[in-house]
Amino acid sequence: MTLATTPRRRIALVAPARYPIREPYAGGLEAFCHTLVRAVRSLGHTVDLYAAAGSQGHVRDVELPGISWSRDPLEASDTAYPPGARAAEDAAFHRLARHLAREGYDIVHNNSLTPVLFEHPLPLLTTLHTPALPEVQDAIAAAGPRAGRFTAVSAATAADWVLPRPATVIPNGVDTDLWRPGPGGEAAVWFGRIVPEKGLHLAMDACRRAGIPLLFAGRVGDHRYFSTEIVPRMTGQAATWVGELDHVGLQTLVSQCHVCLVTPRWEEPFGLVAFEAMACGTPVAAFRRGGLGELLTSAPAALAVPDDVESLAAAVHVAAGIDRPVVREWVVRHHSLTQVARRYAELYSEVPTR
Template sequence: MHGDGRAIIAVDLAKRPPQNPDPQGSLRIGMVAPPWFGLPPRAYGGIESVVSDLVNQLTLLGHEVTLIGSGENLTSAHRFVQVFETPPTASLGDPLPEVINAAACAAALADIPVDVVHDHTIAGPLLARGRSAPTVITAHGPVTGFHADYYRRLGDTVGLVAISDAQRRANAELDWLGTVHNAVDVSSFPFRADNDGYVLWLGRFSNEKGPQLAIDAARAAGSPIVLAGKLNEPDEKEFFAREITPRLWAGVEYVGEADARAKRELLAGARALVFPIQWEEPFGMVMVEAMACGTPVVAMRRGSVPEVVLDGVTGLVVDTYDELVEAIDAVSGIDPAACRSRAEECFDLPVMARGYERMYRAVVDGGRALRDLAPHGAGAGA
């Protein structure tokens, strides 16, 4: 951002021609990303990854996308409004970058005509009431407690989209527009029918993600385990020192935070991904990434896990620690090809893009018909 507060707008005119365009015609979409990471992020940054992939898919479908975010833009957006030249990663969680992002969004969209705004931030949806174009928002995190109160107060000024049916069930009283599962570029993940014998834990170091349980279960099952994860915040470092460092025995390897390339190599080489979450996680992207590589998932039955992993087909879903240990041994019977097929059918990028097309059409057409549809089992859409 310039010193006077003006956002930088870059326009890329060299775009690929549309592929499989929307038969109902193109939409002008304002896509609002959080300010914390570049687009796409180099390592951690799940929401920014989803936003970047969605932008690329929507332009391939013939839609005109204005992207508002921070850092570098490597997407195919037609316009890019850069809020912060360097993302304020060190201030992660500070409300001011979010508010500045919202202010930049308001200024940009006052001059750029759009048919619909898709906002992935916390503060941005507060501006929905004052604009003529409808706003769709995705609930990327919790929908209970203060979050529930916030979404409830936004009311019908936004169309609220869930990333899993489990998330919708966690607060069925909210006026959900529909469900669209997160997705990955399945073709970018290497498929392997064989493996290197280790199990993998990949995520953020916290009790919610259960890395200490993954280590204990792998050791009890007699399997080596590799851990790769985010270790930047003070609470993550404290957790690591307390729970992980004492468990770095023989057969337990911590390799640091994995970038996109390293993550794919680790997932493709793993015998299984261990996902022992300890909370009702609305969507675990790493499960889809593992399946895309042909790697089965061993996971606790929490949140969206039963919705993403087909028990006995693409992994094993368990309820107790003892079952987790047994599953690490038994998971070798899962067919890698079935994992890849599941990822392609339900969690590939075109599936997500078409799902959001439906959400955009629902609000642009002035109706809320999708709200009447019950949560579904798999795939994108309501």
């Protein structure tokens, strides 16, 4: 089915519940949801965003509660829950599911990490953004064919799940009008969530070994990790934290840097920051791990042995020699947001309505 013959759909896009969908984004998943909503709307579909309180442009009458660590900020993490928060989140998703059924959407595009939606009769299309989560996997198994259709952001991620039918692999896309090329510079850059699984401390060690200063930006998602592993490495001018930036600020920073380090310590499903950096023309040195390693294998990028600082330092020097226009052109050709939105629009027409 071509784009011209794809019927216009009424779509509910369900975001993850932990953080608001607004800039500065809490992470790549939140950024994906917001940018995809705009891109799919531009194709003529009606898209309603369901997300946490405090989001931008969402349906306010049926909000998800979000997570607040205000009573114990030092315990904050991106995976745990403060007391009572998990039960409140599950209850909110049950209310949302009943609302979605009453509204009669053509498609419910689920990007959340909850098992709850699989317990309700909805026309689901679920995008898998993470390796298999036991509770969600169990809910999918219990639902069987009623679980709907699935996409995954990489083949590596798709392979980690057991599904009623194979997932369609649709890698994430980058808004190449926003992430524009820049002149480069002298420093390296790292940006993303500052949590142990993102491996910022290894990027800091590699840049010190490579003899290049590092600028890093992002939200502190684990305060203990930040205080014990990051702050002690911020000596002299070796590494500088520039805070949490919105996309405009990040584009300015990244486009004026020499090379970008991407250092996952888990099986990274996609690694959006790598593609955002490349859209700025900034070459990437990354650990060859998960979907990130899969998708960058044929890219103008330098891949390193996972968790190996020496290998990463060598990859920094290799990446620094890659031509910036070549890097930018590869992302435009393979990972533009417009291409991704069109692929989803075509897939929406294949999801059976209920």
